[in-house]
Amino acid sequence: MNFSLGWRLYMAREYDRALVQLNDAIEMDPSFVLPHIVLGQTYEQMGDYAKAIAELEKTAIMSHRSTPVIAALGHVYAVAGRPADAHKILDELQSESRTGYVSPFYIALVYAGLKDENHTMEWLERAYADRSNSMVFTDVDPRFDNLRNDPKFQNLLQRMNFVN
Numbered sequence: 001m002n003f004s005l006g007w008r009l010y011m012a013r014e015y016d017r018a019l020v021q022l023n024d025a026i027e028m029d030p031s032f033v034l035p036h037i038v039l040g041q042t043y044e045q046m047g048d049y050a051k052a053i054a055e056l057e058k059t060a061i062m063s064h065r066s067t068p069v070i071a072a073l074g075h076v077y078a079v080a081g082r083p084a085d086a087h088k089i090l091d092e093l094q095s096e097s098r099t100g101y102v103s104p105f106y107i108a109l110v111y112a113g114l115k116d117e118n119h120t121m122e123w124l125e126r127a128y129a130d131r132s133n134s135m136v137f138t139d140v141d142p143r144f145d146n147l148r149n150d151p152k153f154q155n156l157l158q159r160m161n162f163v164n
Helices: 002-011 015-028 033-045 049-062 067-079 083-096 104-113 117-130 133-137 142-147 151-159
Strands: none
Touching: 002 015, 002 033, 015 033, 033 049, 033 067, 033 142, 049 067, 067 083, 067 104, 083 104, 104 117, 104 133, 104 142, 117 133, 117 142, 117 151
């Protein structure tokens, strides 16, 4: 429940409150990966890139480099001014997609961090066509805030029935 509330507070941009809930969840179960991911994302949104990267790098190891963690790490690398590291993550995700399923949403997420709107939209469209379950959060995920005024992004949200 602490994780669930922390995640919702993160999506609501209540970052200070999210930190409390996520840290409580981690204290109860340090091996629970999900609060670690959102904790890293919360640090990122608060502008503390060093803490965000440290948390997500640790979580990448803990999760055996799971796709959602790697994508979150790639996004924060990009936002923190480490585009070469973000591109390495893109290479890893695209390589993994040749042997197993990788949601196009996660590739879009890294491109969003790189502020590459064309590639972000290309991969979000692929995720939409793929019916990626991660797309359900696109309307509220702060990592896509730089696209909020983009007509293509608004059209995508409209097709998903998020806006009128």
